[in-house]
Amino acid sequence: MTRIKLSGAGVLAIAGMLAVPQLRAQEHSAQEPPFLAPANYRTWSIGINGGVLNQWNIVGLNRDGFDKVRHNVGYSAYIKRQISPSFGLKAQYLGGKVGGIDESAVSATPGNIREFETKTPWSAALSAEFTLANINWQFANSVIKPYIAIGAGALNFKTTTIDAEGNAATAEKQTKLYIPADFGFKFAVANGVNIDLGYQLNWANQDFDGKPGGQYKNDLFSYTHAGVEFALGSPSKPYLGNSNPVASLKKAYIEQYDELVAQKAELEARKAENEKLRSQMERLYGDLADEDHDGVANLYDKCPGTPSNTKVDGAGCPLPEQKAPVIQQITVTEEDRKVVDEAIQNLEFDLGKATIRSTSHASLNKVAALLIEKNFSLKLAGHTDNTGSMQTNMRLSKERAEAVKAYLVSKGANPSRIEATGYGPTQPIANNDTAEGRQQNRRVEFTLY
Template identity: 55%
Template structure:
């Protein structure tokens, strides 16, 4: 058995063991489901990751291959390896930059005719770099809170530098040159499928298969007029970068995040309702006791004890709302006021002698002696007095109303200055609204310009 046979078999066995052990670990893991705030962007996640991998290559795949190089055994499995860096954009989509090196090999069957005398080829991939979009198919899991196995699809484009070497039936080898150089550089399109197995926080086993479509007719060393392609199977390990306390965006189940948030809120609401119900029951019990105590009336006066400010009131006593005895009414004797003819004459004299400056509220000096007598009368007998000012209809109604009011107030002010009680004097102006004579004659207008004094 050749060295390549041993390596190929070892690679397949190792891939199987790691995949099975990773799956078993994931199923048995008690990996804590990370909690983040829903709809809060990607700041609570780790979105960058790196990976390394190794695997095998073949000159054909599901989309076919060169019919003249379809002889397959472990002797014709090429070894490939590489690494990548990935940026997760959403839960189910990310961008991945890949680097790869290795070999692709193939040979014809013994019963098959040779093409251009070529029996075998070996193409060394010196380097390849590509950028792919990766679509995760199992990020949302409605069965388990944590996603442990996440299938994915990928597709992208890149550049590859390769050097094809062929061997003829006679055992000769030759390097297929391109523009005088042994290394070719062409574009290629990688299309892949695979699955990530979550084995630890921020650590995933990556098992994948990729079909690579090369923009070259001589990748396999034979220029037969069609573009070449090859496939790779790989097994690798991916490590999330960043704060270890944050979950990896690519493996978090967003449905579980929302569900757990709702469950927590529901549980909190139930606890709050239970606590509120307990408080309400205690409050109701206390209120019932208080209501019972509020009905107690020890002295039977109709006022409950909690409102009774005068407890132990004798039976039959009339009480107020505070439970205190009502005061005995005091008989108020109202003094009878007697206004004599002499009093009326004093007032009449004051009216007859009352004069003001023309169009003003200034009392003339000859009116003051009779007003002094009215003031003395008010002080001695504690009379009340109503002063009503009136005018004729000469001038505007507003002016007349103001002037009549000011003249009544002027008389009140004078009487108060002589000792009369201001609270017992009422001064009102009526303007020209209450004439006692015709305003068409000078005599009538003179009568209407007056201040009436009313004792009571």
């Protein structure tokens, strides 16, 4: 049998020392806006790791007398779907072998098992993984992430036993239910790359160590491991498992607060400078002082003592009160809305372009006639799905809205009453994960007012 004389704590310590230099060199000041939609994150990841399998476990139970532990190489891989920054589901494979020796077994007891070795060609388990917290909430992208996981799956194993008299026996392969439970730490060393240091405790069937009639109903074995996790998808997107929306929100508020404080300080400085200049002017020019602060110097003020905030003419006298202009009420009827709805339904562009197809002209002509006849204002809002880059989608949505405006103006509509804006994929009305949803999101909205 292969023997590796390393304890579980030793593996964690060595892997931790390897990870520390990379952590110090890695810059984690990158911030993403808080509460982005899931489509703006990478949510899938894969992980591979290796470590030590043995009968030792941190709870110190279920050894069935095999107290002399043998350390063997174990290996594992998983794929994970991150549902939120703190929760994900992973499908895991685990393989290797576990062995132990019962030094109390003596030849005077026939059939007493002295040694066992169990090979696990494969196992498959589905686990729920919980990321407990970011060690430092100052980081919007977590550097150190404690986690726990628990799941259930199928364990395929074959056990070979040696009794106290040296006789070996190999049981048939079995596939039984087992329960894996993990805890550990993940260290973010690059964008979407984590070092994974962990400990996994596995509850297996009591046949696992070859003592089906042992003291315990289940056998326990452990897997101390170190590995790497890689996020899948575009590197331009942050990995959801490393995201810390609380810290991102905090930073956004701090930046806004600092900006407001700076603006207030600048405003106060300007006010102080203005008052300083005013005092200098009053001292230097005397008659040019403005005691009632109406903007007209005393020398030229024919109406001194004007109350504060009174609007005055060039001679310092109050202006006659102006009546508020009469605003014409504009009413959009149901028929008007039907004309606009028809134009929206019939609006088509060439694929990937801002060229309006001729089939859309008739309904757009009706909208132009409506704008001319009733002097309405119109807001055009261009939208796209999330396919392609953000820059391309923002440009295309703006160009399509501008194309509709240009067509309406060419038919006589007043350009000053038409506003064209592009929002790209930022305001979806349907799920971008389906073709139907993406079709609904590719649109130009018309708003009459």
